[in-house]
Amino acid sequence: KDKAKAVFFSKLIIITALIPIFSFQKVEGKMFSPLAYTLGFALLGALIFTLTLVPVMSSMLLKKNVREKNNRFVHFINQKCTALFDTFYAHRKLTIGLATVVAGVGLWLFSFLGTEFLPQLNEGSIYIRATLPQSISLDESVTLANKMRKKLLTFPEVRQVLSQTGRPNDGTDATGFYNIEFHVDIYPEKDWESKLTKLQLIDKMQEDLSIYPGIDFNFSQPITDNVEEAASGVKGSIAVKVFGKDLYESEKYAVQIDKILSTVQGIEDLGVIRNIGQPELRIELNERQLARYGVAKEDVQSIIEMAIGGKSASLLYEDERKFNIMVRYSEQFRQNEEEIGKILVPAMDGTMVPIKELADITTITGPLLIFRDNHARFCAVKFSVRGRDMGTAVAEAQKKVNASVHLPAGYSLKWTGDFENQQRATKRLAQVVPISIAIIFIILFILFSNARDAGLVLLNVPFAAVGGIVALLITQFNFSISAGIGFIALFGICIQNGVIMISDIKANLKLGSPLEKATKEGVRSRIRPVIMTAAMAAIGLMPAAMSHGIGSESQRPLAIVIIGGLIGATFFALFVFPLIVEVVYERMLYDKNGKLLQRRI
Numbered sequence: 305k306d307k308a309k310a311v312f313f314s315k316l317i318i319i320t321a322l323i324p325i326f327s328f329q330k331v332e333g334k335m336f337s338p339l340a341y342t343l344g345f346a347l348l349g350a351l352i353f354t355l356t357l358v359p360v361m362s363s364m365l366l367k368k369n370v371r372e373k374n375n376r377f378v379h380f381i382n383q384k385c386t387a388l389f390d391t392f393y394a395h396r397k398l399t400i401g402l403a404t405v406v407a408g409v410g411l412w413l414f415s416f417l418g419t420e421f422l423p424q425l426n427e428g429s430i431y432i433r434a435t436l437p438q439s440i441s442l443d444e445s446v447t448l449a450n451k452m453r454k455k456l457l458t459f460p461e462v463r464q465v466l467s468q469t470g471r472p473n474d475g476t477d478a479t480g481f482y483n484i485e486f487h488v489d490i491y492p493e494k495d496w497e498s499k500l501t502k503l504q505l506i507d508k509m510q511e512d513l514s515i516y517p518g519i520d521f522n523f524s525q526p527i528t529d530n531v532e533e534a535a536s537g538v539k540g541s542i543a544v545k546v547f548g549k550d551l552y553e554s555e556k557y558a559v560q561i562d563k564i565l566s567t568v569q570g571i572e573d574l575g576v577i578r579n580i581g582q583p584e585l586r587i588e589l590n591e592r593q594l595a596r597y598g599v600a601k602e603d604v605q606s607i608i609e610m611a612i613g614g615k616s617a618s619l620l621y622e623d624e625r626k627f628n629i630m631v632r633y634s635e636q637f638r639q640n641e642e643e644i645g646k647i648l649v650p651a652m653d654g655t656m657v658p659i660k661e662l663a664d665i666t667t668i669t670g671p672l673l674i675f676r677d678n679h680a681r682f683c684a685v686k687f688s689v690r691g692r693d694m695g696t697a698v699a700e701a702q703k704k705v706n707a708s709v710h711l712p713a714g715y716s717l718k719w720t721g722d723f724e725n726q727q728r729a730t731k732r733l734a735q736v737v738p739i740s741i742a743i744i745f746i747i748l749f750i751l752f753s754n755a756r757d758a759g760l761v762l763l764n765v766p767f768a769a770v771g772g773i774v775a776l777l778i779t780q781f782n783f784s785i786s787a788g789i790g791f792i793a794l795f796g797i798c799i800q801n802g803v804i805m806i807s808d809i810k811a812n813l814k815l816g817s818p819l820e821k822a823t824k825e826g827v828r829s830r831i832r833p834v835i836m837t838a839a840m841a842a843i844g845l846m847p848a849a850m851s852h853g854i855g856s857e858s859q860r861p862l863a864i865v866i867i868g869g870l871i872g873a874t875f876f877a878l879f880v881f882p883l884i885v886e887v888v889y890e891r892m893l894y895d896k897n898g899k900l901l902q903r904r905i
Contacts (some may be wrong), residue, residue: 313751314803315351318796319344320743324736325789331531332729332785335422336860378832385831389824391878396883402881403767410770410872416781417773418693421726423857427525430488430506432456433539434513435520437582437671438482440897445469445481448454448516455512461496461505463489478601478673482581483539487526503690510572520575522688536579536828538675540686542698542721544705547682548714551579551671554683557709561685564708568701577684582672585641587611589663598652599662600885608659611647612638641665662718677718693782698723742766744799760885761802767880768798768873775868781861790865797841797866798873805830805877809885823886827878834877838870 325340392399434452436445449467456465466487471479478643488509493502501507506523513521522540533539544561548554558576565571587608594601609615614632617684636644675682689697698719711717743763748758772791776783808829812822849863 312351312355312748314659314800315347315365317747317799319347319743320747320798321740321792321796323740323743324733324792327732327736328785329732330728331725332422335631336785336789343793348819381835382828382831385878386824386828386833388825389882392879392883397885399880400883400887403793403876407770410750410773411766413777414769414773414783419695419730420693420724420782420784420788421722422784423731423861425525425857426502427527428492429490430486430502430509431524431526431529432486432488432509432513433522433524433529434484434486435522435575435577436482436484437518437537438578439583440482442470444480445484448519449484451518452484452513453486456486456509458512461490461498462502465489467854481670504590505692511749511793520573522573522575522686524688528845533902538684538686538721540573540575540577540684540721541688542694542719542723543577543684544680544688545675545677545684545718545720546711547680547716547718548711550683551674551681551683554681554715555580557711557715558683558685560709561705564688564704565701568697568704569691570697571687571701572690573686573688575686577675577686579671579674579681579683580669584668584670586642586666586668586670587659587663588666589643593662597655597657597662599649599657600652604649604659604662607647607649611817612644641667682718694722695727695782726785729788733788747801748799752806754887757806760881760888761799761806763859763884764798764802764873764877764881765795767876768794768869770869771872772865772869775864775873776861778868779860779864781864786858786863787861787865790862791869793862794866794869794873797837797870798877799872801830801834801837801877802881805881806832806885808884809889813889819886819889823882827882830880834874838874842867842870 306464320346325336328336339782375421379830381525404678434448436448449469453465456462466489468485468487470483490502490505510521526723528541530541531604538545544558546554546557546561548557555576555578556827558578562574562576565574575803581699589601589604594604606615609632611633614630616628617631620627620629633647637647645658645665647654647659649659649662651657675684705717709717743756745755745762748761749755752758767790772787774792776787781787805826808826811824812825813819817825845867848859849867851860
């Protein structure tokens with residue numbers, strides 16, 4: 305009955321530990337919520353199976369001459385672990401002290417981990433976006449696209465290159481001829497004779513393409529590029545948005561931020577997403593001059609429309625089709641400001657007045673596109689982070705920007721894209737994980753009917769985390785949401801070990817065993833199941849931890865954290881945790897002289 309109770313609450317605790325994953329939103333929710341649902345329902349099914357069918361089948365099949373058999377390997381493991389525990393038991397205070405120091409140092413090592421939203425997936429191709437000057441013509445843009453495509457094809461690692469100039473055929477992306485996108489299909493990295501990494505190949509491509517001045521390049525991958533653009537609203541992995549009503553003023557601050565970000569190590573593909581860039585001919589009518597010459601404003605506007613833009617004078621019918629017959633000045637009479645100024649407008653007295661006498665004619669650079677986020681105008685600076693973790697790179701960038709850029713009232717900054725996703729997911733973890741731990745504590749309190757045992761079980765959490773942290777450092781992975789999921793799953797497993805260990809020790813005490821014997825018997829009975837559980841989980845996750853296939857990057861940190869954490873949690877659960885439990889129980893069962901005060905806990 306006690307065993308069934310411990311198993312039931314252990315599974316319930318693991319399911320409760322998954323609550324943070326259920327709370328994820330947007331990208332991280334889409335990626336990891338299936339894992340949480342699958343694991344949760346699997347545990348629920350296993351719990352029902354364990355408490356119903358397994359006992360019935362055991363009673364039917366295990367009736368005669370049932371006895372435990374150990375093979376040589378299991379006997380060897382039990383013997384060595386028991387001897388090791390006896391050694392630690394002989395030096396309890398030293399063992400507990402060293403374990404505490406190791407836990408403290410291990411948790412401190414977390415500060416050396418870089419941070420990112422998700423590991424960069426390898427999609428097996430490269431997606432390059434070239435942003436040209438916004439006033440470029442279609443012919444010139446196509447010419448540059450052909451030259452850059454041929455240059456990319458000179459790399460032996462590249463199989464083929466597909467380029468697209470302007471907006472897509474379905475018109476879903478509002479852009480112009482200044483936007484060129486290249487889908488670079490590359491051979492598998494294992495076949496590269498140059499032995500370059502993908503990042504090194506991108507650096508060489510960027511170096512070769514830098515011969516074209518005035519062009520901002522962005523290197524990404526096809527799926528990643530679409531996800532990043534959907535997240536940030538601009539064509540870049542991370543973006544700093546400057547919000548304000550005046551587009552010229554916003555762009556001025558964006559250019560200032562661009563210069564600051566160029567000094568931050570690890571920031572690449574830097575560029576300003578400009579609003580201003582469309583050449584405009586501005587004709588501003590002078591009301592006083594119109595009144596002086598007796599010219600109606602409507603007449604001037606009508607002639608300007610007809611002379612420069614063209615006006616429909618009649619219709620031409622060809623069978624079922626009809627076409628507008630447009631009247632427009634010849635190009636030689638509207639090719640520049642001077643010629644436009646000579647266009648004549650009739651006055652009320654019948655005289656002809658040139659437009660330059662009635663209006664101020666200037667050429668300016670005006671808005672090309674007006675970007676909005678939540679109904680507010682913005683100008684953005686886009687960039688990517690390569691060769692450095694995103695968290696520290698953006699933190700340094702924010703510090704420098706905040707120190708140098710002082711926005712007036714009505715203007716504000718917002719950091720979006722992958723960084724925004726990371727901040728949102730991290731904030732959600734910071735909110736939900738404490739709630740999950742509190743619920744687990746309540747469950748443990750209900751199980752043990754006291755806060756002492758519940759608190760002892762939760763001691764397994766930091767020691768399990770140390771193993772995961774060290775594993776990330778050794779494998780040189782950053783802390784990401786994927787690694788965070790691994791820690792969450794790990795905590796449920798290590799708490800389960802703690803619950804069953806305390807339950808075994810208390811069961812031995814109820815049978816009348818002395819505390820020392822109860823502790824050692826509890827450890828001996830748990831050696832095989834604890835090691836077996838850890839070994840099966842580690843072996844099962846080994847393919848995920850060692851995989852290098854396309855898409856494997858998102859699962860590797862999760863697997864590495866669980867494997868490393870299980871190693872640390874197993875060692876702690878077998879050799880340190882029982883000693884801590886005994887020290888606590890010893891103070892409750894015996895007085896200072898070693899006299900037994902009570903027999904039951």
